[in-house]
Amino acid sequence: MIAARPATVAVLAGGVGAARFLRGLLRIRRPADVTAIVNVGDDFTLHGLNISPDLDTVTYTLAEQINPETGWGRAGETWRVLTELGRLGGQDWFKLGDLDLALHLFRTQRRSEGASLSQVTGEIAASFGLELTLLPVSDDPIATRITPAEPDGAAEIDFQDYFVAHQHGIAVRSVRFAGIESAQPAPGVLDALSSAGTVVVAPSNPFVSIGPVIDVPQVRETLCSRRDSVVAVSPIVGGASIKGPAGAMMRELGHEPSVAGVARLYAAFAGTLVIDHADAELAPAVAQAGMTPVVTDTIMADPDRAARLATAALEAAGARNIT
Numbered sequence: 565m566i567a568a569r570p571a572t573v574a575v576l577a578g579g580v581g582a583a584r585f586l587r588g589l590l591r592i593r594r595p596a597d598v599t600a601i602v603n604v605g606d607d608f609t610l611h612g613l614n615i616s617p618d619l620d621t622v623t624y625t626l627a628e629q630i631n632p633e634t635g636w637g638r639a640g641e642t643w644r645v646l647t648e649l650g651r652l653g654g655q656d657w658f659k660l661g662d663l664d665l666a667l668h669l670f671r672t673q674r675r676s677e678g679a680s681l682s683q684v685t686g687e688i689a690a691s692f693g694l695e696l697t698l699l700p701v702s703d704d705p706i707a708t709r710i711t712p713a714e715p716d717g718a719a720e721i722d723f724q725d726y727f728v729a730h731q732h733g734i735a736v737r738s739v740r741f742a743g744i745e746s747a748q749p750a751p752g753v754l755d756a757l758s759s760a761g762t763v764v765v766a767p768s769n770p771f772v773s774i775g776p777v778i779d780v781p782q783v784r785e786t787l788c789s790r791r792d793s794v795v796a797v798s799p800i801v802g803g804a805s806i807k808g809p810a811g812a813m814m815r816e817l818g819h820e821p822s823v824a825g826v827a828r829l830y831a832a833f834a835g836t837l838v839i840d841h842a843d844a845e846l847a848p849a850v851a852q853a854g855m856t857p858v859v860t861d862t863i864m865a866d867p868d869r870a871a872r873l874a875t876a877a878l879e880a881a882g883a884r885n886i887t
C-alpha cells in the first residue's frame with residue numbers, strides 16, 4: 565500500500581506573485597498546513613527602519629489589507645509622513661505610507677530589543693490574524709546586489725535602488741546575494757521543507773526572489789533530496805513576466821526568457837513545472853530540460869483563479885486532495 569502524502573505544503577515565496585498564489589492556496593488548504601518561506605534579499609534599512617518588502621506583501625495580501633492597485637503597501641493608506649519627509653528634503657523615493665510605517669517601526673523596535681526577524685514576523689502575522697506559518701528564509705542578513713550592464717564597469721547597487729529608484733529599467737550584468745554563504749535557515753525552515761507533503765516554488769522572479777531562498781546553504785540540498793515532490797509555477801508566460809523584470813532579467817543574464825529557460829534553472833531541485841496554456845507548445849522543451857510539464861491557467865486574475873492554480877500545482881505534484 566502506498567502511504568498518503570501529508571497534506572502539508574511549504575511554499576518558497578517572493579513578493580506579489582507568491583502572495584497571490586498563497587491566497588489561492590489558503591482557499592484549498594488549512595492555514596495550519598501551510599508554511600511560506602519568504603525571500604529577504606530585498607530587505608533594507610531606510611530612515612533607520614528595518615523594511616522587509618516581501619514578508620510585508622505576503623502579510624498584507626493574506627490579511628486582505630494589500631493595496632490592490634500597486635500589489636504592495638496597505639489598502640486605504642495615507643501619506644502624511646512621506647509628504648512631510650519630502651518637504652524636509654528627506655528620502656521619499658521609496659513610498660512608505662503611514663500605516664506601513666507603523667509596521668516598520670514595530671519591527672525595528674522589536675529587533676532592537678533582541679527579537680529575531682522570524683520572531684517579529686510571527687508576531688506581525690498573528691496581529692493580522694494569519695494562521696499559516698510565515699517564515700523569513702533566514703534570520704541572518706542577505707542583501708541582493710545588482711551590477712548594471714551599463715556603463716562598462718558600473719558599480720554594484722542595492723536591490724531597491726535597482727527595483728524602485730531605477731524602476732528596474734536598467735539592464736543587469738550580474739546578481740549576487742551578500743551574506744548568503746554564512747546565512748543559516750531560520751528556525752522551522754528546514755523542518756518545513758523536509759516534512760511538507762509538497763513543496764511549491766511560487767511564481768516569483770527566479771533570480772531575485774527565489775534565488776536568495778534557494779541559495780541559502782542546506783535549502784537547495786533539502787529540495788534536491790525530494791525533488792519529485794517539488795513543483796514550481798512558472799513566473800514566465802508567453803515569453804515575458806506577468807509583473808516585474810523576470811523576463812528581461814533572464815535575457816540579460818543569458819537565459820532563454822521562456823518556460824524552457826525556467827525549467828533549465830529549476831530542474832535540479834524541482835520535478836514538475838506548471839506552465840500556462842499560452843506556452844503549451846513548449847511542454848516538450850520543458851520535459852527535455854528534465855521537468856514534467858503541466859499545462860493550466862496560471863494567470864491569477866482573482867483569488868478563485870489563484871485557488872484553481874494552487875489545486876493544479878498540488879495535483880501535479882501528486883498531493884492528496886484536502887478541502
Ligand code: FO1
Nearest residue numbers: 579606617620621636637657658659660728
Ligand atoms: N515598489 C515600488 O515600485 N515603489 C515603491 O515606492 C515601493 C514601496 C514599497 C513600500 C513597502 C513595501 O513593502 C514594498 C514597496 N514596494 C515598492 C515594492 C517592493 O519594493 C518590491 O515589489 C519588492 O521588493 C520586489 O518583490
